Amino acid sequence: MTAPHPLRDDYRHFQPLDTRWHDNDLYGHVNNVVYYGYFDSAVNRYLIERGGLDIQDGEVVGFVVSSACDYFASVAFPDRLDVGLRVGKLGNSSVQYELAIFREGETEACAAGRFVHVFVERRSNRPVPIPPRLREALQALVMA
Structure with missing residues (x-):
């Protein structure tokens, strides 16, 4: 049995x-x-x-450390598309995005993916806490 396709209302x-x-x-x-x-384009x-x-x-x-589709x-x-975006998990220095590709006007996704960003300090490439403004924007995408 296959899983149902994600729906537009899920993003x-x-x-x-x-x-x-x-x-x-x-x-x-x-x-x-x-x-x-x-x-990547939609998230960035x-x-x-x-x-x-x-x-x-x-x-x-942000460095991508994991991805799947x-x-x-x-x-x-x-085709004209809409990329749906939500946050599945928001950590201290990382975030898991959940995305879906929809044809314009359609409710069922044609594809669904996920990837994880780890935020790092540019010079050292070491993980750092997500900056406040960025965290606020990401928090707005968290699904209840």
């Missing part, structure tokens, strides 16, 4: 995204590795815009 934030011509592979659909780029845009993450000069950066239905160029 707190959505990032619209257009597929690109070169996202398609020889089989005529978006290649599996491209989904990780979609996830949220962290920059809502959490004040300074990717150029900030003292703290499950696929339920193909998407292909020129």
Whole structure:
């Protein structure tokens, strides 16, 4: 028995995204590795815009230490997508994101993934507590 596809209502934030011509592979659909780029772009845009993450000069950066994705239905160029984002676990220096890819206007996910960021001090690459503004933005994504 397969697990039900995640639903749009299961996510707190959505990032619209257009597929690109070169996202398609020889089989005529978006290649599996491209989904990780979609996830990374949605999370980082949220962290920059809502959490004040300074990717150029900030003292703290997020390193991906774990990731996975499950696929339920193909998407292909020129599909318009929404990347659903929520936080599954918020720790002292780490966060587990849970994401899903939805075709524009659809309620069932085409894919669902997760990844973990550990926040580190840029110079030392050592874990540090998540800065307050960033933590506040992440807390807003935690599902009850």
